[in-house]
Amino acid sequence: MLRTRLRNRVATLLAASALFVGTSVTLGASNAAAADWTFEKSAVSSDGSFTISAYYQGTYAGLMEWRGDPRDGDPGDAFRVVDRLSDGYGLEASMISPATGRVATTRGHSAVYYSPWNTGDLKEDTTVYIQLCAVKGEFFSCSIAYSGHA
Template identity: 40%
Template sequence: MSRKILGISAVDIGIRRKGIMLLASAAVMAGATLSAGASSADAATPGGALRVERVASPDGVGVITWYLWTGDTLRGKFQWSDDPNGSNPGDSMRVTDSYADGEGIEADLITDPVRIATTAGHNSPYTSPWNTGNLPEGGEYSVYLYLVAGGVSTYLQTVTVTA
């Protein structure tokens, strides 16, 4: 059964978010070209340029972590576990908000229904529970990463995960 928000299916929400992200990206790029001395990354991300670092687990099995930085500040992280390993469930994700600034971290795994992990509504530092569910083995999926505050989502980046 698809999740619906205000009568709109999760698939429609994903499509609408993608369209909004494209429009927002175009607006940011247009604004950046008009701003003297401002870079597009600085204009798009509060606190400076966004940097995302992907770090695989040392043994090559288990959790992959993407660290989300703005300037020199670690904002949080997104974690993906493709196969069950110890206490980590398979085909699962979670996010951590590391910085107490009133903004949380959200990750949207583009499946039907869209799977969401968020720290919204929690004081930092906070790690969401694993959001899990079986996916076809070897499938690649997009995950949209956002900063969230007051019901507003600010798109950060899209990463790809493999089930």
Template identity: 45%
Template structure:
């Protein structure tokens, strides 16, 4: 099966993973991505730009919501400059669903652009969404 991507506001790809995005009114932009695999919601990925209660800022998290044998990863490229470079990964690999990874955080300079993608993973196989952008 193929993972495809589509943003809530516009189609990001015609391949199979759907990404829903939500942003904040401030200059920083948080992102929520929903992965569809085989026609079902497989998982969700999060980028939280600013701290909120117990949720850290500049943090990513992956949640696997379907027992389909496929894990979910959220990957971040901080200050993207062309070719993808993974700076941070949140993964559900090795865990049974329903499972959410811990928040993976680290300080990022305010207003820095971050590139994000959500991937379905199993062993050495992976299928990732097109890139979406947030702002720290």
């Protein structure tokens, strides 16, 4: 019991450290599989919008797109994911903060697939943290939680 609690606390500490240090978090996979995925954040635009690109073995696999304000008919305070690579993996983005439980995913869909926009009104200039993960069954390899704003 004590050993389990200690192991859980260490896992929580490592995951939290990864969010703040800028590394990726991978659970449920070997280190070799985790090394196949890399993530890159774009610059944040004046309205708070940004993207996180995902690369599988160096090949562009897709992205998460956050829109701080409505643009070109797309909603504001919204995000979606795009899976562009037919590799058996999906992409899943989660809003880490504010803790809304919002998720956008391509799980169960063939590439090329755009998830629906996940929307919800946020107070203007609210900082958002979104994390992008490559997913396949129980495997996931995730970026750090990157920030933009509403």
